[in-house]
Amino acid sequence: MRSIFIRQLSDEGILSETERLRLEAQSSSKLFSLHWELKTMLYLGVLLLSGGLGTLIYKNIDTIGHQAILAAIGALCAGCFWYANKHKPPFSWQKTESPNPWWDYVVLLGCLLFISFIGYLQAQYNVFGMRYGMAAFIPMLVLFICAYYFDHIGILSLAITAFAAWLGISITPMHILSDNYFGLERRLIDTGLLVGLVLTAAGAFSEYKKKKPHFAFTYYNFALHVFCIAALAGMIIEDGLLLLYTPALIAGLVFYYLLGVRIRSFYFLLMTVLYGYIGAGYLVIYTLIQAWDSLETGVLYLSIIYLIGSSILMARILIRLNRKLKAHADL
Amino acid sequence: MLIYNTQELDNRLMGMDADEAAAEGMISPETAGKIKTAHPFTLYSPNNFVRIGLALVSICCVVLGAGLIALLMLDGIGNNWEGFLLFWGLLTYGVLEGWMAGHKHFRSGVDEGLLWSSACFLAFGIIALYENYDTTHWVYFVLTIIATWFSIRLAEPVMTLTAWICGILFVLFASIMYLPGAQFILPFLIMAISAAAYFATTRMQPQWRFRHYDISLSVLRLAALLTFYMAGNYYVVHSLGNELLGMEGEPPLPWLFWALTLCLPPLYIWMGLRRKDRIPLAAGLLLIAAAVFTVRAYHSVMPIETAMILGGIVLVAISYAAHRYLKTPQKGFTTQAMHTKHFGIEQLEGLIIAETMQQTAQPQEPTIFKGGSGGGGGASGEF
Structure with missing residues (x-):
């Protein structure tokens, strides 16, 4: 609270003496929160990482290195899910509080990598054959399961978009x-x-x-x-x-x-x-x-x-x- | 100077401070309630959705009103469009002043809608008035004055930003016209103006008499820092020099501009962390991206996907390290959100994730969805 307000309010007798002292002590030692800065960095990092890895696979699709890349993505994805699962709050059908913003984005990265993985398998080995519907359906299913399992609104939004895409329309703003x-x-x-x-x-x-x-x-x-x-x-x-x-x-x-x-x-x-x-x-x-x-x-x-x-x-x-x-x- | 009743605005600030202090447990909720009853904020200031709606409605009324009058007086206006636009802008400004004197509004959408429609009509009128290229700087000069006046009257942050941009453009075009040797002086002139503006506004911001301009001053400080960087950025200096000043080849003192390009962002971040000041910190983080793009524009260091992966790893690693380090607050820093997480912000975050990451979320364009474009997977475009 601004010091002029503190003075005015205590003169008017609205603030008690303890409250005045507490407020005055607070204004000199307030914590500086880096919450949004770090969250934005995490968001950008995950965006760059998933986009870059996705591109990397497709660019190297016919070279020898691609299996190494694939293995790396698989390992990273498994690592993300392992970490996410380890630190996850116990499952409940109610809202659960995420342990911290860092965890939210690990879950997200895991899901995105998994989807790149599926997309790659379809492109390279044609695992779903001509059933293109399946190639869109599986990622959607995974996203929905993750959204409910990890209680993550970002992944739920992705899942809903994937559902609409599966039916053939795009619904992001x-x-x-x-x-x-x-x-x-x-x-x-x-x-x-x-x-x-x-x-x-x-x-x-x-x-x-x-x-x-x-x-x-x-x-x-x-x-x-x-x-x-x-x-x-x-x-x-x-x-x-x-x-x-x-x-x-x-x-x-x-x-x-x-x-x-x-x-x-x-x-x-x-x-x-x-x-x-x-x-x-x-x-x-x-x-x-x-x-x-x-x-x-x-x-x-x-x-x-x-x-x-x-x-x-x-x-x-x-x-x-x-x-x-x-x-x-x-x- | 404000168009609003400042006593009411003080009450608003006091109420906000009281809520914050109560949320932090510094005062009891009853005390916060008592503060707000003793100093009630009574101006009409609805939530953001009503605000957007009312702003759209006011803009619609002004624009359609102008259309109707113009249709009725089609012959009379004839070839005097500029005059009509200016007249209508002034009329709208008159309505704004009258409305604010009679109605108790604050950030209700009506004031902002009228402000922006008035400003746009005036701006179009002035631009139409000075069609000649040689007078570009006068256009910017007049626009700066109008935008500054509006910012002072309404303390509207975006208008303040407009005023700053127009002012910088005025300096740019005026010095091209009148200043001999502009190509050598201009970057330093703009840097000097930005630095002066930054230090002046930084000094103004904590002062009591500028309390209602707090957001405008923050915007102005951010804009000044960004302008200072742009004036020293190698790419900006190079391409503006080539396009506007007819210079050829690389600018003089290339090492200086490269040094500024690469050193200013970390310097800003350092400033922000040292002074616990969000504005330089945000500017520094933004400008890291600018520095990366500048380097990439001249030197192809690595393929784009490698750069993306490396950048991603660095960003994730830094935030992980900060997260670990700040698990318990250190040196006055914390990673905890200062206020409880907002439901709306959570939903918005979800939407942003769906919007920007959906490209990677879809495998490939299934041919079965001929008409649809839902499957336009980003990755498949890279084949």
């Missing part, structure tokens, strides 16, 4: 829009909806069956975005199927809105409101454009007026929602 060519194939949109449903079910399972209930948020988070984006893509791209995808979007939004209210998560409320806003805006402007023949440039004015009016409405809704959940104004 930066790739969900750029990598999925929803316009080319309707199948992808439907896959997105399916992934959303499955992940929602997984979230509900974790939450109600109390199997790692803190994983529910991660499942729900991916599910909400992939479902709503797929439904919106369906509405916008597949003109003829507006009557199919609009109810899907509305159903998803209602579900997640109620979920947000129930788990008191402002984040979910905001996201449903935003997706709803985009959907409604699309419907209004789509209708206006249909009326171009009769209204002509009036369409432009009406659209802008709609956007301004609806923005103000949005602001009011957000403020009201915030007031409703004030007590838990976090996630």
Whole structure:
């Protein structure tokens, strides 16, 4: 606490004498935490190491050295899992506290190396033959098992992405829009909806069956975005199927809105409101454009007026929602 | 100078300090509660999600309002777009001042949304006004002044950073125009300005009267350290010299710039650890990467994957050593997080891991997923 505040508060008699002395002693001998610096270094180190080793195998695939590299990766991976297992807190279906950040990243490195290993086996020896599904399925399975066994949200997120990749879509924040060519194939949109449903079910399972209930948020988070984006893509791209995808979007939004209210998560409320806003805006402007023949440039004015009016409405809704959940104004 | 009620901001700081002290067990939670009742913070300052939403809404209103007016007065505006942009920016600034005088907001999204839309309209207006290349430095000069004024009024860190960048660009372009022998002096001039700014802001930061500018000053210090490094970095000096100043070949005093490139990052880290100051420490860690890239740009020391593996091993080894060494706090350092782990941060970390490491997590592109791109494994691209 700032010394001026300490003085002011003790003059006002709010701070007791012991508290004042304790605070004054503290401000001269405060510990300096290197937590985030070291964590970032670890993260970058693991990123570089797994990326570099992955590249190294493929570059040396036809040389003599590659088996040595493979053995080294296998040994390193086994070492990571051995260490992780040794220092692991006892397994529980509830949240367990990780021993330290260093341990988190050892687990992560082990998983990433294992996946490089599998990928290499498939590329070189074709162990899964033509069953390409298996080559994506096995890593996913390993990731899910590790996520639950070691209680690791980072690995769970990787596993969820691998699950979507196994079904053929990509759902990480930066790739969900750029990598999925929803316009080319309707199948992808439907896959997105399916992934959303499955992940929602997984979230509900974790939450109600109390199997790692803190994983529910991660499942729900991916599910909400992939479902709503797929439904919106369906509405916008597949003109003829507006009557199919609009109810899907509305159903998803209602579900997640109620979920947000129930788990008191402002984040979910905001996201449903935003997706709803985009959907409604699309419907209004789509209708206006249909009326171009009769209204002509009036369409432009009406659209802008709609956007301004609806923005103000949005602001009011957000403020009201915030007031409703004030007590838990976090996630 | 702040647009906000400073008494309220003091109460906010006091409440934050009280929460921190209570979390550390220095004062009882009841005392923290009493402090907050005695000094309530009443400005409207919602959580970050509402804040983003409100900021988007305010920006939408300003931009769409401008669009609507422009459509209505299409003939009148004609070829006086600059004037319209400037007018609209000033109008938005007026709304901002009026809003803050009447409504009790602080970092609510409305103030930031209006601030940034006003700044962007003014900036576009000014850029449109000075189309001529010879006046680039005047554009930056005006932008610096606007951004500085906005930073002083709202203490917005990103605006402060904008002001710093525009100021440095002004110095750069103005000295190219007016300073004889600019190619020899410029790096040292910018280094001198950065060093002066760093020491001035470092001295300002602990002062009581700058308490509400704390984050802005941190940003400014970081920016000054980074600018100082960039002005001494061999690659930057070399390529800027070639592109802007028409120099050829390697810059004069190459040994000096190489020495600065390689020695400044460890020096920053040392400074940060010695003074227990997070800003130079962060700058030093960031710039290690810059030094590595600079070396790699000129000398191909080793193939990229070997460099990645070595770098990874070094980073993991350092953090392991630090983790072992600091198991019990040593010399005032600890690896424990200062506050309890946040649920949101944990989720965000998970997302970042999925986003950046997903490339290695997928084996290879299975041909069966024609339309999908999910399997775009990074490794398979290396064939």
